[in-house]
Amino acid sequence: MPMTVPAGYDRTRLAACARSIADAGRALAAQGWTPATSSNFSERIDAGHVAITISGRDKGRLGEDDVMVVDLDGKAVGTDARPSAETALHTQIYRRFAEAGAVLHTHSRTQTVASRLYAAAGVVRLQGWELQKAITGYTTHESVLELPVFPNTQHMPELTARVDAWLDAGRPLYAYLIEGHGIYTWGRDMAETRRHLEALEFLLACELDLRRLSA
Numbered sequence: 641m642p643m644t645v646p647a648g649y650d651r652t653r654l655a656a657c658a659r660s661i662a663d664a665g666r667a668l669a670a671q672g673w674t675p676a677t678s679s680n681f682s683e684r685i686d687a688g689h690v691a692i693t694i695s696g697r698d699k700g701r702l703g704e705d706d707v708m709v710v711d712l713d714g715k716a717v718g719t720d721a722r723p724s725a726e727t728a729l730h731t732q733i734y735r736r737f738a739e740a741g742a743v744l745h746t747h748s749r750t751q752t753v754a755s756r757l758y759a760a761a762g763v764v765r766l767q768g769w770e771l772q773k774a775i776t777g778y779t780t781h782e783s784v785l786e787l788p789v790f791p792n793t794q795h796m797p798e799l800t801a802r803v804d805a806w807l808d809a810g811r812p813l814y815a816y817l818i819e820g821h822g823i824y825t826w827g828r829d830m831a832e833t834r835r836h837l838e839a840l841e842f843l844l845a846c847e848l849d850l851r852r853l854s855a
């Protein structure tokens with residue numbers, strides 16, 4: 641079924657967003673990163689609106705009718721459907737990063753285990769890995785890529801306040817983990833965001849292997 645197109649919106653543009661979200665969902669689910677309806681995805685439509693997954697849908701089998709429009713306050717536009725329970729985290733990223741064009745959130749085992757292991761430290765410090773260069777802005781393996789780990793909560797304003805505090809302290813942010821939960825990352829478009837997610841998954845797996853092997 642096609643998605644609800646709010647009045648004044650370009651159906652072709654919305655359909656393209658829904659397709660790239662569904663394609664990402666299929667690929668990420670095939671990797672086992674979106675178990676049991678977890679995860680959520682979005683893509684910017686224009687300066688004030690994003691296409692985002694409807695809450696509770698199977699993210700590996702998304703169609704056009706599993707995606708809806710919200711404004712940057714997370715308010716549904718032109719539909720009664722309920723956007724992702726974590727919409728506030730997406731809209732915060734679009735508000736804080738003008739260049740962000742897509743956001744992906746997944747729950748892989750690697751991301752989830754790493755988020756528990758590094759929760760006490762509050763950060764994963766990635767350094768010395770060539771694949772750090774897959775993150776836009778990183779040109780060498782030598783610089784430190786900090787991935788904060790925020791405590792999990794069902795109360796989105798608490799989480800967004802922690803993200804705001806990190807950014808307001810002037811610390812670079814490319815992605816973050818939520819303890820016992822998963823990862824959020826973004827990029828200028830869906831292709832870049834998928835590359836960031838894949839690189840971060842690989843880097844976290846390397847860190848876990850290193851800890852396991854040097855224990």
Ligand SMILES: CSCCC(=O)C(=O)COP(=O)(O)O
Pocket residue numbers: 676677678679680693694695696697723724725726745
């Ligand atoms: C079943 S996973 C719990 C909720 C969650 O963390 C998630 O990523 C999916 O929530 P949504 O409302 O976007 O389906």
Ligand SMILES: [Zn+2]
Pocket residue numbers: 678679680726745747821822
């Ligand atoms: Zn989640």
